[in-house]
Amino acid sequence: MAQPRELRRRIKSVDNTRQITKTMEMVATSKLKRARDRVVAARPYAAALAEIIRDLHDPTLVERFPLLRRVDGNIRRAAVVGITSNRGLAGAFNANLIKETSARVRAFEREGAEVELHMIGKKGVGYFKYLGRTMATAHQDISDRPSMDDAIRVIDPLVRRFEAAELDAVDIVFAKFVSALSTPATSLRVLPVQVETADGTDGGGGTAPNYILRPSAEEIVGVVLPLYVRNTMYRCLVETAASEQGARRTAMKNATDNAGDMLDTLRRTYNRARQAQITQEISEIVGGAAALE
């Protein structure tokens, strides 16, 4: 059986770890709350843009707007934007995102496309650097409170190149914020813009009110589409930031619980060892006294 002194040291060390993970859990919980508020606050804007595009959409627009252009046949050049976090200790959060990003890249490559990789977040950048994969861009300076400007910085160059027909498709891989406990890595086709029509098909909605449009439907769509793309990028960043905090909270809660279980076992072993030592000492004293008589 282990020495009581040894056990005492381990108990102390596990207890310290538990305190740290517990604190990190609480930090993540409070950050999660604010990040979730930002996700919720971003929804009306996205919904408004989507509704306007839906109202103005008609199939003939596709030919006139480069952002809606869909290539016939195979995609030749594609970009994947992978979002990861800057910090670890969030369980399998970053591993899942990296796995999904790699899967997206491979799927494009199977179609025979040339894929460029744009990574966001230290974890993803570090991983692909380690693999020796070249990244077209690597953003490591986006905080856990992403702003619209961050989104614009990432997506605008891609939008311009898509318009110039240098890219045929752009996907974003991000952690969808379903709930604090469910943050699946998800990929989303951001370019060409996917228009959701009211009846689920690609035709005009038909339910749109008869708007007075100024200057014209075309010009409005021309302005709204880029806004929509930027906003999609922004939403992906915000959702991933919230998901990260959710994943970290779960991971740290598990770590705290495990440390607690470990402490229980260690304390029990320690007490048993201490008891055994006392028993032994007593029997030695009794034995010694008996020998003197």
Add this chain to the structure above:
Amino acid sequence: MHVTVIAPEGAVFEGDADSVVAPAFDGEVGILPRHAPFMTLLGEGRLTVRQGQTGHAYRVKGGLLQVVRDNVRIVTEHAEAEE
């Protein structure tokens, strides 16, 4: 009529109003209740939402204004409250 001013980071204003004056791309437009369905691009300038004696002013840049069934929506990337 119901008015919402929406920016990417969240709704800036939401509530009922008697009138809205917005900087359209080619000059100011005024919206009163029961306006016909309308959509216009916005330029840069001052957006005023008036309800009775009180009013709110915002600096907006770009985006658009939509009126449908007495709901006015101003969707813009930049909207800052003005004194």
